[in-house]
Ligand code: UD1
């Protein structure tokens with residue numbers, strides 16, 4: 001099928017991270033760096049995505065597949081340079097019609113609008129390179145242009161003083177017809193200061209063959225690559241700034257934006273309200289008009305319109321809240337579905353449970369879902385009332401319109417409309433409190 005192919009380079013060790021984890025798997029916005037590049041590329045609706053792996057190839061491949069099960073990977077056994085890396089994709093791209101775009105697993109901020117501008121520029125040039133203006137002394141490749149034409153790219157190490165003075169720098173992102181790119185990378189040599197096969201050499205080779213090359217520019221912030229933990233932390237701050245601004249542009253109210261932390265895949269609907277100090281882990285969707293109150297931690301959950309969550313709530317993977325559910329303070333919910341209008345106000349753990357509509361869960365309720373080996377389910381019917389401090393020892397079912405007495409340990413199913421009480425009966429001894437106190441006091445005097 002004709003269409004855009006993505007080649008994402010992710011073979012490097014990233015030695016400056018000082019880590020056992022491959023660099024592209026370090027997390028940014030709750031997702032591996034690699035996913036950010038894949039996300040930017042995905043907006044081009046690619047017909048195929050090829051990841052060039054090397055260091056930690058198995059781990060990198062696995063992470064890539066969680067983002068896109070269709071992804072293809074190719075191993076670059078030795079990292080002999082960016083041109084050599086692209087060459088590894090050649091067997092997979094043989095006969096592929098359409099353009100190829102080269103992206104980098106450690107460069108998470110490229111905007112899809114920028115990639116679209118590069119695609120548009122392909123109508124004018126056989127090879128399009130993404131550049132940026134950089135006034136500092138960065139060791140980037142320099143773009144040597146003549147008018148609208150990009151003549152060649154010279155790596156910093158190989159550049160003359162005059163070339164180093166050029167402020168138009170190479171981001172590394174490049175776009176050309178797949179077959180053309182393959183022809184060009186096949187011709188790259190390694191006679192340079194690093195002894196590497198530079199992808200950047202394709203520009204000069206293209207020019208020698210009479211093909212035109214051009215530059216599209218973007219903001220330097222987009223081309224930010226991550227090489228150290230400090231750069232990763234700075235990138236996290238940049239990611240969060242961008243995510244907060246986007247959320248507000250999309251009509252989400254953030255009471256204290258600088259205290260809210262988003263993930264790459266967070267989705268929040270219009271007119272949702274997010275209080276201070278809310279943290280989004282991966283996999284959260286929030287519908288319009290929901291309210292998340294202060295100090296709430298969310299991960300892998302769905303919150304429907306009209307629901308309120310927090311303050312101080314924790315929703316873990318598989319928590320699904322229907323419309324108008326209320327989850328209050330110090331409540332933890334995991335792998336549980338709460339139907340419309342359910343209330344879980346305080347101090348509760350619900351795990352592996354289903355709660356029917358309009359049921360009220362009293363303070364201190366716990367689903368005892370784990371026996372030390374297996375997890376078991378709790379089923380609670382609609383319009384029920386679970387008394388405060390009920391222990392629901394799973395597997396167990398409470399029927400519709402049923403009740404449990406406070407402090408009950410429920411080990412047997414409760415039928416619909418029944419009241420179940422599972423606790424010791426109260427014993428009351430008249431005058432006993434005073435007699436006991438007297439006894440304690442006299443013992444203390446003797447001692
Ligand atoms: C590259 C560009 C440079 C540009 C800079 C922008 C070349 C020759 N130079 O330099 O012009 O200004 O990026 O940041 O392309 N990789 C592989 N296999 C390899 C080598 C690299 O997968 O054999 C991957 C790395 O993991 C990394 C990326 O390609 O993600 C860039 O490689 P790197 O060695 O960092 O290139 P730079 O020297 O930064």
Ligand code: CA
Nearest residue numbers: 106225226227
């Ligand atoms: Ca680099």
